[in-house]
Amino acid sequence: MQRFAELLDSLAFQPARNAKLRLITTYLAATPDPDRGYALAALTGTLDLPNAKPALLREFGVQRLGETLFTLSYDYVGDLAETLSLIWDAYVDPDGEAAGSRAGHNRPPPSLGEVVDRLRLTSKRETPQLIERWLDELDATGRWALIKLVTGALRVGVSARLAKQAAADLGSVSIDDVEEVWHGLKPPYKSLFDWLTKGAPRPAVSGTTAVFRPLMLANPLDEAELPTFDPLAYRAEWKWDGIRVQLAAGGEQRRIFTRGGDDATAAFPDIVEAMEFDAVLDGELLVAHPSSGTLAIAPFNDLQQRLNRKTITPKILRDFPAHVRLYDALFLGGEDLRALNFDERRARLESWFGERPRGPFDLSPLIGFATWDELTALRAGARAAEIEGLMLKRADSAYVAGRPKGPWFKWKRAALTADCVLMYAQRGHGKRSSYYSDYTFGCWRGEELVPVGKAYSGFTDEELLRLDKWVRDHTTNRFGPVREVEPGLVLEIAFDAVQRSTRHKSGVAMRFPRVHRIRWDKPHAEADRLDALTRLLPVN
């Protein structure tokens, strides 16, 4: 437990992805089974433990310190788990040097495996005593980690995908190999580690269980290359503006995975209910309202209403009905189609789909075209908000995990741009922590600048140096890591769309804003007015 706690602690302070990977891999290499397996489960969110309620923790704290001191402490720290972990042994040993870990008794702290096993076996009524005993045995970092574990959320900035990548690194295998076997396994993942570190055979994957299969991703199209491609060798589809998902159903299991392999099943009961099939499908999750026989796709904003919710109410289901527009089939009826080419898979998908009730599903239509000019014109004419652009897929492409170069391209709609004025700059993280690299910019409303978005990318390292210097030379106010600058620098911002926003003073928010050009030359008074953006809002 202590080592796991130290890992979480380091991760919480480490912004860089590669460094996080190194920390996890180092831990996994040095920690025996089953602890490392439970740690991996905790990091990937597959560790299902009985929860402790915050009220119980608060009560513990008040018992230890009394109401006054506990309240003063909690007010200062602002986080219940952390407060409790810090104050826990404040009165154990008044005479000793401070901070003895585990002052006042000699029992060794529990291992992670012990914590998990005991929590699973102990009745709900006895759980508080158990937690209390462990809090006595652990040091402050250990207590903090334990409380995180029993209250559910680790929040150390590690995605399930990243943790799996670390496991893959440990065994020098590809993450796709780990993903393939992953959902067939259970914590503490002994067979996985036997494979990764001890030369045991790779754990078996059964045909159609609802496991995540790594998605095939597209590369951005370089338009200059387009004329060199044979139009007859490619198929085209709209690129829908939702969330890419994989639907996996078979036997008793039904799961919805996001692009990164995170399990989103719980958020979409309306889709799950309709997954009465044995298949693994690739598609786009949208919010769509059936209206007079056609489907009206709602703005991306509406889809966000369905994400990151703890409870899905009937009202949410009614107001924001989910829909999946299908792109591809990886498995049908237990048969692995991934080695087939796109045309073959598409034909199988169409015939399979034609034989079953529709439900909240439809097929993403193929777009007929004979020449690139024709397709270019179609792309230019498509202004519907739900369309992000086009997808080009080679007719002979197998379904390959990852982002292979060549077979699939995304050809996004030309970005919109606006000239905005730099208003605030914030220090970046990690490598960029000495640079003001995050920019908030605004447009004119009357005589006033109102913020419309924030961008962190789109400039070169040399440009960043120059931007950083400009910010330092034109600062008018400081708020911690943020500097307010005098209006004077125009940033040409590229973005994909404009949405309504109640969070921003301007009432609008940009989708995917990035710095397109830095207009060192342009007077800030000539930057765009807010109307230029509100005109671009979707009509509904």
Add this chain to the structure above:
Amino acid sequence: MPFDPTPSDPRSWLFTTPQGLYCAPGDFHIDPAWAVKRAVVTHGHGDHARAGHGATLATRETIEIMKVRFGEELGVTQGVRYGETVGIGDVDVRLVPAGHILGSAQIVLDWRGARIVVSGDFKRRRDPTCPAFEPVTCDVFITEATFALPVFRHPPDSYEIGRLLQSIKTFPERCHLVGVYALGKCQRVIRLLREAGYDGRIWLHGALVSLCDLYKREGIDLGDIAPVGEMGRNPKDDLFGRDVFKGAIVLCPPGALADRWSRRFPDPLPVAASGWMRVRARARQRGAELPLVISDHADWDELRRTVRDVQAPKLWVTHGREDALVHQARSMGVEAEALHVAGREEEGA
């Protein structure tokens, strides 16, 4: 002077003025925030020791530190040994180790049978760069309260230094930039590293050099230390090579961690050594990737222990989180109250 000083009424002979804490029968200030005629100074940190007083009394080491910091603008100085008694006016003044930094002292004031002790900043745990705090029984103890909340419990230094050495093993290609205060923390961290067996060169930001030199003159062995100087400044300049800083320890003032100065180092890993690092939100605010809880102030347990050890029936609590310590002391049967002194703000610790 509000009313005639009487020994039995401590507020009548030691009280705050706009310049700071004032001892009436001796006609001097203690750690005044502004220039005064006569000052007694507990230790060399900038919010306690200032230039421009007519006369300054402090430990010999503190006077040396003040000379390094303020040059010759010090006026008349009197450097004393720990334990030596000096009469100022009617008051006997004695300086006793506070364990905070080199030269740091508690001020023991004896006047007509009454005794008040001003702790200045202090800690109770061992510090290889200064003598340990000595509790002195008294009628009134004036304590600092920088970390006076039960959440502040400093772990053993050796454990924290171990975390730094472990990080160097995990990230041997990254330069470990450690943010430390120039006076005290810097030299203590160096000594702790040496005690942990680290004998490699430790690099210093220019702002840390003169005080390290002073510590060396005072007989504190800091081992192989060297200023960074211009090394690595020009990324294209291979003459010095930035490689020397890979896996190296570089000490700098906290403000330099995310300053342009830090860009010369290969993939710097920001480390902060301070008592505030105990609280994660604070550590994140500082941008530390490796927060080390190393403090020169007493933590909650040390404060409580000290309140008990000095056996003072009255406790006056200055800068920090007075509420919690006042509450705690009252529950221990001590008559406690907050004392607001000019020029005391939350400081680095």
